[in-house]
Amino acid sequence: MTTSLDAAARPIAARTGIAPAAVLTAAVHVLLYRYTGSSRPVAGPAGTEVLPLEDGHTFGDVVNLRPTATDAPPEACLRIDSAGNSAVTGTVPGMEGHLRTLLDAAYDSPSVPISLLPLLTEAERRTMIMDWNADTAVLAGPSCLPDLFAAQVRRTPETTAVVCGSVRMTYAELDVRANRLAHLLRGKGVAPEMSVGVCLERSEMTVVAFLAVMKAGGVFVPLDPDYPDERIGVMLAEASVGVLITDSDLVPTLPVEKEACVLLDAAGLDAWPATPPPVSLTLEDLCALVFTSGSTGTPKCAMLTHGNLANYVGFWKACELDRRPMRVHLQMTSFAFVIFLADLTRALFTGATLVVVPREIVLSPGDLYELMIREGVNSAEFVPPVLKMLLDAAESDSRGLEFLDLLVAGGDVWPTVDYLRARRLCGPATRMISAYGMTETAIDSTWLADGEIDETAAVVPIGRPTPNTRAYVLDRHMQPLPSGVVGELYIGGLGVCRGYLGQAALTAERFVPDHLSGVPGGRLYRTGDLARWRADGVLEIFGRVDQQVKINGIRVELGEIEAVLRRHPRIRDAAVIAEGTALEERRLVAFIAVTGTVEGLEAYLRERLPETLVPSVVTQVAELPLNEHGKIARRGLGAGPTAPADDPAARMLVVVNAVGQYALWPARANVPAGWRVRGAPRSREEALRAVDALWTGPRPRSA
Secondary structure, three states: OOHHHHHHHHHHHHHHOOOHHHHHHHHHHHHHHHHHOOOOOOOOOOOOOOOOOOOOOEHHHHHHOOOOOOOOOHHHHOOEOOOOOOOOOEOOOOHHHHHHHHHHHHHHOOOOEHHHOOOOOHHHHHHHHHHHHOOOOOOOOOOOHHHHHHHHHHHOOOOEEEEEOOEEEEHHHHHHHHHHHHHHHHHOOOOOOOEEEEOOOOOHHHHHHHHHHHHHOOEEEEOOOOOOHHHHHHHHHHOOOOEEEEOOOOHHHOOOOHHHEEEHHHOOHHHOOOOOOOOOOOOOOEEEEEEEOOOOOOOEEEEEEHHHHHHHHHHHHHHHHOOOOOOEEEEOOOOOOHHHHHHHHHHHOOOOEEEEOOHHHHOOHHHHHHHHHHHOOOEEEEOHHHHHHHHHHHHHOOOOEOOOOEEEEEOOOOEHHHHHHHHHHEOOOOEEEEEEOOHHHOOOOEEEEHHHOOOOOOEOOOEEEOOOEEEEEEOOOOOEOOOOOOEEEEEEEOOOOOEEOOOHHHHHHHEEEOOOOOOOOOEEEEEEEEEEEOOOOOEEEEEEHHHOEEEOOEEEOHHHHHHHHHOOOOEEEEEEEEEOOOOOOOEEEEEEEEOOOOOOHHHHHHOOOOHHHOOOEEEEEOOOOEOOOOOEOHHHOOOOOOOOOOOHHHHHHHHHHHHHHHHHOOOOOOOOOOOOOOOOOOOHHHHHHHHHHHOOOOOOOOO
């Protein structure tokens, strides 16, 4: 026992009559319990028994359990075996300081539960709470979105603002179109805090509609016309949409009265004034209602204010765009996705040209590359799966991405191998950023630039808090955790939205008071993401709280398994799910997209993962399914028994599926009862590649 730890343990030893070594051992048990975030007993130091700790125990309760004392040095006592819990691996920096803090607090506050005792030293707390959240950016103005756009129009009236196919509009032309539509909306009664739905095919008119709603003082509610009618109906009702901007062709399919619609193809906009209508807005007024999927099956609606998006525009200009101006920026996602707002405001509020990319081109990397060259694109944000497709196409054609000045990847985990590929294809001056955020915190909450990437890691970290943002890694009792320890990520600052529309209970659950910053009225958003601080103040992400599973009573982080799979040289991408309910025997199932063949995978996994983390089944797929936002569609990886990957009949089945689904008929080929087949090709080329790859293995015997 070190002198400082001995000194910290002796007051409690004197009070309880327990030997100092036993007091220290009890403290180690508590520390491990806190580090792992366990709600069940965890193993203590080597050679000691498992203590049945509970959150409500005081430190005195733990001491009274009479833990076996250990003579091992503190550094040995404090080493955590990741096989027992994957939340912490190795030795957490500053463990001895945490022990001293814990012991001092336990002595000073003997009635406080162990779950609420502080762990961080004063220096650590100051660094993590204050220093790592100290970046601020002064908002120019501050102004609401209509004023910010009007100022940009005055600066660059003749610059091309929007490109969509053959349509091009300058800033002045875009401003006039939006002003005319805004007057029409005002005539329909649109005013601040009034919801205006927009249901259009993504085009330049989607941009006009967004700006018009802002200029009229309304609240933009994007509705993708490809959504099922029932879902659109729910969204219209939830948002209390009073006016709906759409086209004549879409009206028959929409669950709305025609009288509430503004039909852009028959609106007669030229009859309305070209100047902006008078409107009075504040930064606290709503500017957008953006729906996201809800865990209950009903979409939830985040309420974004003008202040949220004005902050986003302000820090991008201050931190990135003034260094290397954005000239031409891609807009690739559905306009019902919050990244649409990011692309639009980043480009049009800073003088750049926004290129709206048709959906069919987004998923055709060759066509997307040609469009980028043709339009002179120098800036783009991709979700990593879409970026990966572009990288594949560029590499196969021996072409580079040197024309990009700014490349941002966000919205999903970015494998380091794909970052390195992008780095090789881009020019040395290209600024590459890993961005992390969500709708509820107005898009980007953290980011990481080139120089801070660990090329040996499986995935790119999410970086540091953006200006005017606060980030904390907390345990389930909202206590700060030390660097190196995984907890839930909380986000505070100017980006935190008002809450969820019409869901007061959910808002109270997810948007909680900021008890750490000292900012009056400050709030934190519980992201549900698992993260930890690196020692240098960079955040790493480790999956979702709601993807955490238990297998045979052991807590398993699916992201950890996926990261190991992605590091295999022949595995392009991977996803892992847990099959079965909590009442059944659960098993881990991995889905992998491979290049060539993978041999010895079980041995590879067992060399890198504890037994409980090795998947029971590994299924090869042509590609992992993506949703409309380019993210892995985990629900598409359904349950059911799987034929062995090396079964010749299974290979034949996938061949039949590939040829049958794509080339011969639209329906899925017949599948034997109880089997499932993955990786249906999306093109003739994918089908041929799948057949070619599968026929390199054992061939099924003829009947």
